[in-house]
Amino acid sequence: MPYDKVGQITYLFCLNIVNVALRYKASILIGVYSVKDRQGILISATIARSLEKIYDDPECSLIWLKLLITDRGSEFKGDCEKLIKKHGVKIQKAKSKYTMGIVERYNRTLVEKLFPSQNASDLLILDRRSRAWVKNLLIVVENINNSITCQLGISPVDAIKEKEVFVKPSYLWGGPIGFDExxxxxxxxxxxxxxxxxxxxxxxxxxxxxxxxxxYYIRESMVQKNQPVLYWLEEVPFGLTDDDDYVVKYPERSFVREELMVILFDTELLPQWVLTN
Structure with a gap:
């Protein structure tokens, strides 16, 4: 985010959290008194304090969760991990941005809603660029949480008060799913x-x-109710069985059926001599 100075504090970042089940969002501002200190602000101690501020806030409906998925940044280690484990929360490190897709989409939504006001200011005030976003952040987050989502059929604010919530898939699956797949x-x-x-x-x-x-061949698969079958792969080391130094590849992520192309057993590759000509 662009630097936005409010009073004596310059806000550099905001920590965004999404409750995946309820689609409830929370954002906490992170700032410093001097921009010169920006290199030491995004550390695990800062993230730990921000998490405490969110989850210990009596006005925030979020409760300490069972699983926290983060990226592999160092700011989510150290003090942050200690705090999470203290509350009995399991930590999972995302293997790619696709794993963090819901949070990344929330980040994009914030940009789409916060930046138009900056652009409008730039059209009216030509001598300087507008960097204001802090004053509108909480308004935007509140609006998002009070908006009805397609998956829930109700707003996240209402969903978080319920004991049970039925979540629809984000898009219709074009075929059998779960145990029927x-x-x-x-x-x-x-x-x-x-x-x-x-x-x-x-x-x-x-x-x-x-x-x-x-x-690759399928090393492992998992079937869940109302979810596509997931597959984990292991490389088939054709022609390399005598190479003791070769490391067999295991893709870290899982795959759904549409991401896999089945190779028929009678498929013939080009002969090796083609590569030498």
């Missing part, structure tokens, strides 16, 4: 769909592969 057998060979993070520079280019160059 046909599961791939463990003896099939597959390639998986490549995301930009799987590519060399972290972004897709016109000539990049769409599917993994290596072939």
């Amino acid at each position: 046909e599961k791939l057998s463990s003896d099939v060979l597959v390639r998986y769909l490549l995301y930009p993070i799987d590519l060399e520079d972290g972004r897709r280019r016109a000539g990049d592969l769409n599917w993994s160059s290596h072939i």
